[in-house]
Amino acid sequence: xxxxxxxxxxxxxxxxxxLALVILVVAESLLDTRKGETER
Amino acid sequence: MTPLASSTLTTVATVMVVYLGVLIFIAWRAxxxxxxxxxxxxxxxxxxxxxxxxxxxxxxxSGWVTLGAVGMTFTHGVSGLxxxxxxxxxxxxxxxLVAPRLRPLxxxxxxxxxxxxxxxxxxxxxxxxxxxxxxxxxxxxxxYVAAQMTAAGKAFSSSLGLEGRSGYILxxxxxxxxxILVTSLGGFRAVAWTDLFQGLLVAGALIALPLYAIARLGGxxxxxxxxxxxxxxxxxxxxxxxxPALWGFVVGQLGIGLxxxxxxxxxxxxxxxxxxxxxxRLQVIAMFWGVAVxxxxxxxxxxxxxMLPGLIDGEQGLMALALHLVHPxxxxxxxxxxISAILSTVSSQLLVAxxxxxxxxxxxxxxxxxDDRRSLVLGRWTVAIVGVIGILIALSEVRLVFWFVLFAxxxxxxxxxxxxxxxxxxxxxxxxxxLAAMLTGTGVTVAWKLGRDAAANPExxxxxxxxxxxxxxxxxxxxxxxxAFEGGDRVAVATAAGLTVLGWWLVQRLGLDNVYxxxxxxxxxxxxxxxxxxxxxxxxxxxxxAG
Numbered sequence: 001x002x003x004x005x006x007x008x009x010x011x012x013x014x015x016x017x018x019l020a021l022v023i024l025v026v027a028e029s030l031l032d033t034r035k036g037e038t039e040r
Numbered sequence: 041m042t043p044l045a046s047s048t049l050t051t052v053a054t055v056m057v058v059y060l061g062v063l064i065f066i067a068w069r070a071x072x073x074x075x076x077x078x079x080x081x082x083x084x085x086x087x088x089x090x091x092x093x094x095x096x097x098x099x100x101x102s103g104w105v106t107l108g109a110v111g112m113t114f115t116h117g118v119s120g121l122x123x124x125x126x127x128x129x130x131x132x133x134x135x136x137l138v139a140p141r142l143r144p145l146x147x148x149x150x151x152x153x154x155x156x157x158x159x160x161x162x163x164x165x166x167x168x169x170x171x172x173x174x175x176x177x178x179x180x181x182x183x184y185v186a187a188q189m190t191a192a193g194k195a196f197s198s199s200l201g202l203e204g205r206s207g208y209i210l211x212x213x214x215x216x217x218x219x220i221l222v223t224s225l226g227g228f229r230a231v232a233w234t235d236l237f238q239g240l241l242v243a244g245a246l247i248a249l250p251l252y253a254i255a256r257l258g259g260x261x262x263x264x265x266x267x268x269x270x271x272x273x274x275x276x277x278x279x280x281x282x283x284p285a286l287w288g289f290v291v292g293q294l295g296i297g298l299x300x301x302x303x304x305x306x307x308x309x310x311x312x313x314x315x316x317x318x319x320x321r322l323q324v325i326a327m328f329w330g331v332a333v334x335x336x337x338x339x340x341x342x343x344x345x346x347m348l349p350g351l352i353d354g355e356q357g358l359m360a361l362a363l364h365l366v367h368p369x370x371x372x373x374x375x376x377x378x379i380s381a382i383l384s385t386v387s388s389q390l391l392v393a394x395x396x397x398x399x400x401x402x403x404x405x406x407x408x409x410x411d412d413r414r415s416l417v418l419g420r421w422t423v424a425i426v427g428v429i430g431i432l433i434a435l436s437e438v439r440l441v442f443w444f445v446l447f448a449x450x451x452x453x454x455x456x457x458x459x460x461x462x463x464x465x466x467x468x469x470x471x472x473x474x475l476a477a478m479l480t481g482t483g484v485t486v487a488w489k490l491g492r493d494a495a496a497n498p499e500x501x502x503x504x505x506x507x508x509x510x511x512x513x514x515x516x517x518x519x520x521x522x523x524a525f526e527g528g529d530r531v532a533v534a535t536a537a538g539l540t541v542l543g544w545w546l547v548q549r550l551g552l553d554n555v556y557x558x559x560x561x562x563x564x565x566x567x568x569x570x571x572x573x574x575x576x577x578x579x580x581x582x583x584x585x586a587g
Contacts, residue, residue, distance in 0.1 A: 004268025
């Protein structure tokens with residue numbers, strides 16, 4: 001039976017992009033929080 | 041909507057009645073805290089991060105995310121997911137660029153609506169900007185409201201087992217009556233709170249259902265093998281498209297995001313946020329909601345394609361999958377999520393349309409009802425009247441209105457998104473440029489849209505260039521007769537007409553009809569704003585009032 005898999009572009013579209021976005025958002029939020037604490 | 045079996049109908053209908061009861065209860069609580077005009081139109085600028093974040097996202101997506109987005113991946117496979125980065129990039133711009141700047145700007149200005157922000161940013165001594173912006177918003181929003189009421193009516197009639205034309209009418213009236221009640225009672229606060237409740241319901245449904253379905257299917261690899269056996273194209277990022285068709289599709293899907301900064305019902309949430317700290321928290325909440333909902337909807341479409349081989353209409357994927365997999369009570373909740381996505385948008389749009397009439401036209405342009413109590417009463421009555429007009433349009437199915445809906449997202453996006461971004465940039469534009477941007481955004485959107493659909497409507501497309509000149513001439517005559525126009529406004533109208541005809545020519549001559557109209561309209565509107573501002577200076581120095 002033939003084995004199917006996602007193409008590279010599909011991997012980027014389906015997993016990599018949202019994962020990178022979530023990491024970016026969390027990192028930005030943590031940086032903001034740390035910056036706020038330092039200023040206080 | 042998929043017809044329900046009689047055994048599940050009672051359970052689903054009970055869940056729906058409870059859901060509507062919750063909406064009315066939330067509105068009643070909000071109404072007790074709504075005491076004046078700014079409360080009604082902007083929740084007294086008191087929204088917390090959760091209400092502002094979820095409300096801004098859920099009100100922008102309508103039934104599209106639970107129906108259309110599911111249908112995209114059902115039909116096109118993974119390549120149907122290109123809408124997700126497009127929309128999420130729009131969210132990024134909105135929450136990281138627009139929200140942190142717009143909230144303090146609107147607070148300093150005392151602005152209540154998007155139109156207010158524009159007119160106070162650049163000055164509007166003769167109400168030219170206010171009338172133009174209000175007209176564009178009203179036309180787009182009324183079409184939207186009527187179309188959403190139609191969709192809600194269809195969803196209610198099938199979930200409550202109401203059949204035939206009378207069932208549809210009853211469905212429209214039930215859905216619309218609840219929304220009018222919620223919006224007129226509690227205004228902006230009720231709309232934001234019900235959005236929060238409904239947005240969490242939508243996110244819960246679109247996270248839980250695909251996870252459960254993938255587990256039932258035998259894991260993610262089973263999904264991939266199932267899709268590949270139907271067609272290997274379903275597993276690639278380009279699908280079965282190649283060359284210009286592929287690039288046109290990708291650019292168009294990414295271009296959806298350009299519209300977000302121009303949606304009045306979205307960005308007023310940022311204006312209503314309590315303080316800058318809440319804006320920072322809102323950013324994370326909105327982005328997580330977006331990722332969960334867009335990718336959840338995409339997965340539901342992919343799973344439906346494998347698990348429901350007999351399903352013909354992919355847009356029914358979420359409901360069909362729910363009925364296939366879960367208990368009727370949960371299916372009822374999932375159907376409530378589908379309807380939630382519609383109702384959260386229609387309530388937000390109804391409030392924007394009503395605010396355009398009661399605040400922008402009656403209070404600001406005609407200088408009536410300026411005290412807080414009268415403003416509240418006027419707002420409530422306007423919501424009721426605009427809502428009833430929406431019901432009548434939805435029931436009469438006026439074709440012209442639904443024709444306008446086709447332009448609503450791209451028209452609003454192209455008319456206002458470049459302006460909102462330029463307002464945040466704080467330079468390079470004056471009120472004549474702002475007028476040029478709004479007219480160009482609307483004009484190019486219509487011309488390009490007709491160009492894209494020229495095969496279906498060749499006569500309408502052929503008439504674009506001379507219709508543009510007639511409309512421009514009519515605007516110039518009205519401006520002259522009412523003594524509202526300055527020289528710069530005439531330059532703005534002429535520029536917008538020229539760029540609209542250019543758009544028409546580009547589609548016709550260069551074969552750019554596979555490009556989504558929002559992309560050229562957005563950039564041409566921005567260019568018009570900058571060019572006209574450079575050419576036509578304002579006659580006074582007060583145009584940068586609140587910058």
